[in-house]
Amino acid sequence: MTMEQEIEVLDQFPVGMRVLAVDDDQTCLRILQTLLQRCQYHVTTTNQAQTALELLRENKNKFDLVISDVDMPDMDGFKLLELVGLEMDLPVIMLSAHSDPKYVMKGVKHGACDYLLKPVRIEELKNIWQHVVRKSKLKKNKSNVSNGSGNCDKANRKRKEQYEEEEEEERGNDNDDPTAQKKPRVLWTHELHNKFLAAVDHLGVERAVPKKILDLMNVDKLTRENVASHLQKFRVALKKVSDDAIQQANRAAIDSHFMQMNSQKGLGGFYHHHRGIPVGSGQFHGGTTMMRHYSSNRNLGRLNSLGAGMFQPVSSSFPRNHNDGGNIIQGLPLEELQINNNINRAFPSFTSQQNSPMVAPSNLLLLEGNPQSSSLPSNPGFSPHFEISKRLEHWSNAALSTNIPQSDVHSKPDTLEWNAFCDSASPLVNPNLDTNPASLCRNTGFGSTNAAQTDFFYPLQMNQQPANNSGPVTEAQLFRSSNPNEGLLMGQQKLQSGLMASDAGSLDDRVNSLMTQEQSQSDFSEGDWDLDGLAHSEHAYEKLHFPFSLSA
Amino acid sequence: MDTLIAQLQRQFRDYTISLYHQGFLDDQFTELKKLQDECSPDFVAEVVTLFFEDCEKLISNMARALDQTGNVDFKLVGSSVHQLKGSSSSVGAKRVKGLCITLKECCDTQNYEGCVRCLQQVDIEYKTLKAKLQDLFNLEQQIVQAGGRIPQVDI
Numbered sequence: 001m002t003m004e005q006e007i008e009v010l011d012q013f014p015v016g017m018r019v020l021a022v023d024d025d026q027t028c029l030r031i032l033q034t035l036l037q038r039c040q041y042h043v044t045t046t047n048q049a050q051t052a053l054e055l056l057r058e059n060k061n062k063f064d065l066v067i068s069d070v071d072m073p074d075m076d077g078f079k080l081l082e083l084v085g086l087e088m089d090l091p092v093i094m095l096s097a098h099s100d101p102k103y104v105m106k107g108v109k110h111g112a113c114d115y116l117l118k119p120v121r122i123e124e125l126k127n128i129w130q131h132v133v134r135k136s137k138l139k140k141n142k143s144n145v146s147n148g149s150g151n152c153d154k155a156n157r158k159r160k161e162q163y164e165e166e167e168e169e170e171r172g173n174d175n176d177d178p179t180a181q182k183k184p185r186v187l188w189t190h191e192l193h194n195k196f197l198a199a200v201d202h203l204g205v206e207r208a209v210p211k212k213i214l215d216l217m218n219v220d221k222l223t224r225e226n227v228a229s230h231l232q233k234f235r236v237a238l239k240k241v242s243d244d245a246i247q248q249a250n251r252a253a254i255d256s257h258f259m260q261m262n263s264q265k266g267l268g269g270f271y272h273h274h275r276g277i278p279v280g281s282g283q284f285h286g287g288t289t290m291m292r293h294y295s296s297n298r299n300l301g302r303l304n305s306l307g308a309g310m311f312q313p314v315s316s317s318f319p320r321n322h323n324d325g326g327n328i329i330q331g332l333p334l335e336e337l338q339i340n341n342n343i344n345r346a347f348p349s350f351t352s353q354q355n356s357p358m359v360a361p362s363n364l365l366l367l368e369g370n371p372q373s374s375s376l377p378s379n380p381g382f383s384p385h386f387e388i389s390k391r392l393e394h395w396s397n398a399a400l401s402t403n404i405p406q407s408d409v410h411s412k413p414d415t416l417e418w419n420a421f422c423d424s425a426s427p428l429v430n431p432n433l434d435t436n437p438a439s440l441c442r443n444t445g446f447g448s449t450n451a452a453q454t455d456f457f458y459p460l461q462m463n464q465q466p467a468n469n470s471g472p473v474t475e476a477q478l479f480r481s482s483n484p485n486e487g488l489l490m491g492q493q494k495l496q497s498g499l500m501a502s503d504a505g506s507l508d509d510r511v512n513s514l515m516t517q518e519q520s521q522s523d524f525s526e527g528d529w530d531l532d533g534l535a536h537s538e539h540a541y542e543k544l545h546f547p548f549s550l551s552a
Numbered sequence: 553m554d555t556l557i558a559q560l561q562r563q564f565r566d567y568t569i570s571l572y573h574q575g576f577l578d579d580q581f582t583e584l585k586k587l588q589d590e591c592s593p594d595f596v597a598e599v600v601t602l603f604f605e606d607c608e609k610l611i612s613n614m615a616r617a618l619d620q621t622g623n624v625d626f627k628l629v630g631s632s633v634h635q636l637k638g639s640s641s642s643v644g645a646k647r648v649k650g651l652c653i654t655l656k657e658c659c660d661t662q663n664y665e666g667c668v669r670c671l672q673q674v675d676i677e678y679k680t681l682k683a684k685l686q687d688l689f690n691l692e693q694q695i696v697q698a699g700g701r702i703p704q705v706d707i
Binding site: 024096098 | 584587598602635638641642643
């Protein structure tokens with residue numbers, strides 16, 4: 001069955017999904033039960049973890065998903081989580097009044113698909129079904145995954161810069177063994193990021209190289225690759241933030257500068273492009289921003305080759321969020337995040353670039369140009385992932401204690417840079433999906449819908465259509481390391497759920513989404529953006545490289 | 553002419569709004585109301601009843617723990633208040649939740665006096681809320697009995 005077909009099958013899926021809800025607090029349990037029933041799930045409740053286990057053991061196929069409170073008298077919620085994961089391999093969502101990142105981290109480590117804070121809102125529960133889909137897709141894909149990223153790899157090889165080697169390694173690794181998922185995703189918690197910042201500070205931004213940063217950070221199990229990708233994103237974010245004001249003032253100047261750069265270097269053109277393009281606010285349909293957020297849902301590999309971050313007409317086509325010209329993000333819950341500002345500022349106004357000689361921008365514009373029109377209808381895959389961001393935020397909020405309007409436990413992120421940084425993380429890495437980056441690039445032109453694109457975005461698309469279901473799954477599958485308890489999965493899923501359409505309107509103050517997004521998308525930054533031979537053609541995308549090393 | 557129903561409805565509306573303004577209830581309570589429908593017509597009443605039961609139980613647990621002068625199990629108090637915080641936030645009992653947060657802090661710092669004071673306040677607060685919600689439900693019943701519809705109150 002093709003992905004599309006599978007998606008069709010999933011059409012009726014969320015309705016009737018069998019959920020087992022566990023919480024020793026009778027008030028919360030009653031509310032949870034009603035909320036779940038309102039989402040049209042089939043709910044079984046128990047206030048004892050032991051009973052829950054028995055119910056699950058009795059018939060492994062009786063339930064699709066488990067939601068459990070963390071603090072329970074008869075058994076620690078994390079323990080239950082572990083057991084369920086091991087014995088039944090069902091997705092488990094943790095529920096708690098603890099917003100402390102420690103707990104969230106613990107949840108992730110024990111294999112939770114998601115971590116919700118009390119009071120739970122119905123919007124959050126509406127998307128939990130994606131975890132079920134993801135899990136089942138993951139299982140399926142483990143056997144189906146093919147490794148077809150060789151082409152892109154070779155193409156990219158030519159255009160490496162500073163992080164060339166690392167990038168290649170990562171890609172190579174991912175591509176060689178996509179199903180192994182051997183790279184455990186690192187969750188860049190606030191703490192971890194602070195260490196990173198301290199190291200970078202110590203070395204100096206210009207001189208900060210992954211190896212040295214890694215040494216300075218001295219964190220167990222952190223690899224140079226993790227640091228490298230994080231550093232890339234960080235640099236991008238820094239650039240965006242610092243160039244913000246300048247861009248607005250010197251739009252024209254920057255454009256020409258960009259062109260210059262493009263012709264001179266080829267590499268990192270994209271990167272510089274971003275920088276050069278004035279933020280111009282309204283012009284860009286927030287697509288870029290969207291992209292960033294959405295990118296988390298996309299195949300990072302693809303994004304890389306496509307200069308993915310820029311491609312996200314899909315985002316702009318997101319019905320909910322689409323505002324003409326304006327910052328689409330604003331329509332999204334994300335707007336509550338500071339990041340929005342950064343994002344908007346960071347993204348060049350592509351629309352204005354339409355006639356610019358720069359290929360990248362033009363190409364991007366192409367994408368941009370077809371925001372609501374072609375992209376969405378033709379590419380069901382492209383759906384805004386606002387919810388995902390939201391989700392991530394929620395999730396990461398616990399970890400990062402970002403400032404979220406709703407919850408009283410969230411606090412503002414420390415720096416805008418961090419926000420921007422996290423935010424830029426978006427691109428999704430999906431080595432598995434990156435089967436034919438070259439073709440993806442080629443088919444680009446968001447203006448032109450092509451199967452490749454659809455395919456490309458497929459995994460991560462979380463839109464209201466069933467198609468979205470496969471997204472999270474794929475992504476999860478990609479990002480998940482072989483150890484089910486590892487890292488990102490939760491964030492990924494959260495991301496996905498966050499992006500779930502629509503109604504969920506209210507944005508949880510979960511900043512983390514950015515971080516999580518970033519995590520999962522880490523590969524994005526690792527992608528190559530190559531502006532060689534930019535031409536006013538769709539094929540230009542193919543050549544886009546995201547320069548790792550480009551720095552101010 | 554102001555009918556009885558209209559009067560009752562106005563009273564209901566005003567009372568509800570005042571509860572929000574005075575900080576007794578918050579958005580979460582509104583969410584609960586949204587979940588109430590023909591299939592579960594007494595949902596809110598059910599849930600708040602469960603909540604007040606929880607309050608009683610947890611508060612007495614905590615009081616008992618604090619009574620063990622010289623050997624107070626602050627961990628127990630902490631976990632009880634944590635649970636109370638969770639349920640109060642789930643029903644929208646804003647003031648109770650706020651006090652739980654304060655009480656939690658006292659527990660964490662093992663501030664005995666603070667805990668005792670806070671607990672007393674929590675006790676008073678939940679009872680006050682209980683009485684007010686009871687009044688609100690009574691009003692609802694009166695409206696229904698008079699043949700009227702319970703108005704949708706937008707806060």
